[in-house]
Amino acid sequence: MSSPVSIVIDSDSGFCFGVTAAIDKAESELSRHGKLYCLGDIVHNSDEVERLCSKGLITITHDDMPRLHDAVVLLRAHGEPPSTYIAAEKSNIRIIDATCPVVLRLQRSIKQTYLRENPPQIVIYGQSGHAEVNGLVGQTDGTAIVVENSSQLDAIDYTRPVAIYSQTTKPLDGYRAICDEIKRRMLPGVEFTTNDTICRQVANRGERIKNFAASHTLILFVSGKKSSNGRVLFNLCRQANPRTHLVSNATEICPDWLTDITSVGICGATSTPRWLMEQVRDKVESLITISDKQ
Ligand code: SF4
Structure with a gap:
């Protein structure tokens, strides 16, 4: 039997406070009314968007705004230009503003x-x-x-x-x-x-994630393909550890990656939900158990 492989989820990875607050606002509205429009993806992670969709979140575009009279629309953490507020007022739309402070x-x-x-x-x-x-x-x-x-x-x-x-x-x-x-x-x-206006929630993650990536034999970086922050952090991981793979979710893990490893580090972007990294960890655990039995 091979020696045990450690599997660690990076405690610094996952939602920043801006995204957490936006999702909290959406969930609180959904728990009361069961339906909420969100202008654009609430977070650049399709698995998290699908989870909220199943609770009643409907993602819309700017073009949909004029057709939505008397609706409630959430503005996500990225923020919006003044024209969006004007368009909402014209259509009597109530805004839940989750723009990050x-x-x-x-x-x-x-x-x-x-x-x-x-x-x-x-x-x-x-x-x-x-x-x-x-x-x-x-x-x-x-x-x-x-x-x-x-x-x-x-x-x-x-x-x-x-x-x-x-x-x-x-x-x-x-x-x-x-x-x-x-x-x-x-x-x-x-x-x-x-004016250095880079958010330190993100900027500080670069150095830490490089250290994390360098301390494991294999890195699984979990991120939606649309996340620009995800791309930046993934590239930093890959610089620190060439055995870094980008996966959107657990289904994308290739069993061949798990050969000759002593530790697996699982990390992600500021838009990656914790539950998704946990699913990746569980999948790695099950794949390692299967290969140990063979
Ligand atoms: S500025 Fe962006 S990265 Fe920073 S906390 Fe807000 S939403 Fe997150």
């Missing part, structure tokens, strides 16, 4: 800068089209410049002041590299204001 603070800060008498160019380091970024760009009437890498920096006019903000889930080193490059290009004497 960290995102709300960032939206307000961008809006204040934009409303200044001579506003600088507002640059957002983030993923173009991401829901949170759309909410941030909306604070500037669509004028903010979104950049994700240095090849997009030509859109900035370096003879005029610039203020940069970051999408909350972007990596710190990427943000610093973009800031350094903008600083290098700015005309001498022109103001450049940096």
Whole structure:
């Protein structure tokens, strides 16, 4: 019989407080009324969305809003642009606002800068089209410049002041590299204001998850394919441990991965529910038990 394999779930992985609060709000409304609309996926994890769907959560898009008179709509942790609140008011929709307080603070800060008498160019380091970024760009009437890498920096006019903000889930080193490059290009004497608005719930996870990944022979990273935070953390795990596999859920585990291992680390994104990581652990346990018996 082979020596026992340890299977550990990373205690730092899983929902951040913003996502936890949004799901709590949805569950509380669903327990009272059995039906709730949510604008976009409440979390970038299809298994968790399906679980809430079975309780009465209905995911809608912006295009559905005008048709939903007198309904109740939850706004998820990513936040929304002002146009969404206006559309809701027009259709007499009651909003349950689950925008994360960290995102709300960032939206307000961008809006204040934009409303200044001579506003600088507002640059957002983030993923173009991401829901949170759309909410941030909306604070500037669509004028903010979104950049994700240095090849997009030509859109900035370096003879005029610039203020940069970051999408909350972007990596710190990427943000610093973009800031350094903008600083290098700015005309001498022109103001450049940096605002490190990366959420520490996410930023702190990078270092910890790398250590976690390095301390196991095999890593199963559990995340929905739509999660941008998931992609970042998965890549960090893979750098620290090449035997890292991305799975959406327990059905995607390949038994061949479990050969020659002494420990399995299970971790995930800020959008990964704990119950999903537990199902992955249970599946690994059963696969190891089966192979031990063979
Ligand atoms: S990652 Fe941070 S900012 Fe984003 S929802 Fe979670 S707690 Fe809020």
